[in-house]
Amino acid sequence: MNDERTEQLHSLTIERTQESHGSGGPGWVALLVAIVLAGGGGAGAAWYFSPKAEPAPAVTAERPDRSVERVETAPEVAPAASTRPAPSSGLVASGYVVARRQATVSAEITGRIRDVLIEEGAVVEEGEVLAYLDDDRARIDLDLFEAQQAAAAERAQSFAAQVTEARTQLTRTEQLISSGYATDSRRTAEQAQLDSLQAQLSAARADLAAARVRVRSQRDYVDRHVVRAPFGGVVIAKNAQVGEILSPVSAGGGFTRTGIATLVDMDSLELEVDVNEGQIQRVRAGQRVEAILDAYPDWRIPAHVEAIIPTADRARATIRVRVALGERDDRVLPDMAARVTFLEQD
Incomplete structure (x- = not known):
């Protein structure tokens, strides 16, 4: 097992x-x-x-x-x-675009502005209406003076007719005296009457002339309520509105203006540049200049020296030079910054 x-x-x-x-x-x-x-x-x-x-x-x-x-x-x-063009060589200076013709347009009287017809940027012609002042009272006075002128003319015409009648009567009296039908005393009285009428006629004519002068003056006063452009140009500033008080002798205030608008003649634009005193010997009248506006750095404007202002700025040690532009363009505007190069003589 x-x-x-x-x-x-x-x-x-x-x-x-x-x-x-x-x-x-x-x-x-x-x-x-x-x-x-x-x-x-x-x-x-x-x-x-x-x-x-x-x-x-x-x-x-x-x-x-x-x-x-x-x-x-x-x-x-x-x-x-x-x-981009290559930079030119020469003395370089900076400045600004300025206008030789520039004005603040105003009326010659004080009045309330009723209507202003221009805005900034508007192009106006010489004599064009810029604004209206309230002239209701001035026109009422004009109507009064015209009525007085008409009355003076009627008086002068009446005295002229009386003088003609007195002269005719005196001639008839002289004929009667020569025929023995009138006396010398009658002729003396009629002569005195004629002289008096002639004096009154002269006074009436003087009154008529004065009335005409008053009417002409009042019409000129009414026309001064219309503000017109003194020259053609462009409106760069609107200085007043409807309802304000225009007063050329006032310093201005809340409702008081010294001018309607600022007008610039664009054809008078040029450059003003400051040149250092130590370099002014390199500038001469008529010298060719190349100008560049800061707003258009790729645009080179041909120009030339118009004039050298015969005074210096003590604080800055510079001398002002006027430069005329060789071409006109809508891109050039007042107060634009510019840089100019004074080309050296070949």
């Missing part, structure tokens, strides 16, 4: 050498890893040293294409940079 049990137990035991060969132990695993590494390294070496590595030139072929595009676009930028 014991022998049978021992044989049965022995049959149930498993030998370790068979287990390691059957289950793929550590030796087998190491072998597989070596094979995989060897295969990967060989494949990597084959890929690295393979002559089929030609995609790299394809990448380098794209880079020349991009460089060609850059070369082609470069000429498109170059002309834009070349359009």
Whole structure:
């Protein structure tokens, strides 16, 4: 019995050498890893040293294409940079655009503004109406003076007729005296009457002349209620509104204005620049100048020196120079900043 049990137990035991060969132990695993590494390294070496590595030139072929595009676009930028004019050499000074003809337009009398016909930026002609003052009272006085003128004319006409009649009567009396039908006393009385009428006629005519002067003066006063442009130009400021009091002798206030508008003659625009005293010997009348406005740095305006103001600024040690522009343009506006270059003589 014991022998049978021992044989049965022995049959149930498993030998370790068979287990390691059957289950793929550590030796087998190491072998597989070596094979995989060897295969990967060989494949990597084959890929690295393979002559089929030609995609790299394809990448380098794209880079020349991009460089060609850059070369082609470069000429498109170059002309834009070349359009800017080269700076001129010479003495440089700065200043502003000023107008030789500029005025604050006002009336010559004090009155209430009834209507304003202009706005900023309006272009007006010489003599054009800018505003009206209230002239009702002035027109009433004008009607009165015209009536007085008419009455004076009637009186003068009446005395003229009486003088004509008295002269005719005196002539008839002289004829009667020569025939012996009238006396000298009658002629003396009629002569005195004629002289009196002539004096009254002269006074009436003087009154008529005075009435005419009053009417003419009052018409001029009525016309002064109309504010007109003294010259053609552009309105750059509207200084008064309807209902305000306009007074040319007033300093201005809440409802009192000294002018209707500021008018500038654009044809009289020029440049005024300040030149250092130490450089004024390089400037002469008639010298060619190149002007550049700060608002348009690429626009070079031909100009010339109009005059050198014969006085110096003690505080800044500068001398003012007037520069006349060689061309007119709507882009040039008063008070624009400018820089001028006094071109040296060739």
